[in-house]
Amino acid sequence: MLLVSYTLLLFYGSFYIGSQFYMPVVCNGTADKKEIAISFDDGPLEKYTPEVLAVLKAHHVPATFFCIGYRVAEREALLQQIIAEGHIVGNHSYYHDFWFDMHTAKKMQAEMQQMQDLVHRLTGKYMKWFRPPYGVTNPNVRKAVQAMGYTAIGWNVRSLDTMIKDEAQLLQKVQRELKPGAVFLFHDTMHNTVHMLPRFLQYVKEQGYTIVPLDKLINLHPYA
Numbered sequence: 001m002l003l004v005s006y007t008l009l010l011f012y013g014s015f016y017i018g019s020q021f022y023m024p025v026v027c028n029g030t031a032d033k034k035e036i037a038i039s040f041d042d043g044p045l046e047k048y049t050p051e052v053l054a055v056l057k058a059h060h061v062p063a064t065f066f067c068i069g070y071r072v073a074e075r076e077a078l079l080q081q082i083i084a085e086g087h088i089v090g091n092h093s094y095y096h097d098f099w100f101d102m103h104t105a106k107k108m109q110a111e112m113q114q115m116q117d118l119v120h121r122l123t124g125k126y127m128k129w130f131r132p133p134y135g136v137t138n139p140n141v142r143k144a145v146q147a148m149g150y151t152a153i154g155w156n157v158r159s160l161d162t163m164i165k166d167e168a169q170l171l172q173k174v175q176r177e178l179k180p181g182a183v184f185l186f187h188d189t190m191h192n193t194v195h196m197l198p199r200f201l202q203y204v205k206e207q208g209y210t211i212v213p214l215d216k217l218i219n220l221h222p223y224a
Contacts, residue, residue: 016135017137019137022142023141024152026151026152026220027153027155027156028182029180031179032180033181034180034207035210035212035216035217036183036184036210037182037212037216037217038211039090039186041186042067042189043187043188044067044072044082044188046078048189048191049189050081051194052188052197053082059202061201062086062087062212062213064087064089064129065082065087065088066091066153067092067119068092068115069092069094069111069118070094072115072118072119083123083125088213088214089127089222090127090153090222091112091131092130093132093133095111100133100136101133101141103140104140105139105147106144109144112130113148116148125223126224127150127223128220128222129150130150130153131153131154135154149224154183155184156181156182157178157184159173159185161187161190161192167192170192170196171196171203175200178203178204180209183214
């Protein structure tokens, strides 16, 4: 029973990013104001990222994009557009492969550095934020993040937009979880997210909330 309990604890600590089990991760802002931040993972993609950017621009909403390196390398202009339109860019590894959390700390750091070098070449910025692929943390992720001088950034509202395909159901889920200080996780790689997003942004406004840049919400600089 002790072994089973310990195994479950390790699993929880690894796969629940808000657990803080292996390392500190910033997952939310303070709850004293009706302010939230929104973030998008896994882009950029030419099919959906421009549509997300257009919605954000129309609603005058800032966001943070945790981008994958090889996708940036294939779509450099999209990353530059994200920056030019006032959004924040964070490191989400270079390849984001399924076995990322099984890599050595040295290999993880090499991926982070590869992404860092690419973004610096394109924008002149040195990122300071890292979002672990799949939200998985472990001792090797901690070592790599510390070696890079990064802050790990998570979320406290996971939209599940990669699993909930029905737009109305997705909208209802994120509406239910609206709360002060929330950091929402979306993906700029999903059809349902693009089509749900305008209604969600309008709902947030109707409820008296303001969507602020993530650096303001958590009071941390995104770049060196």
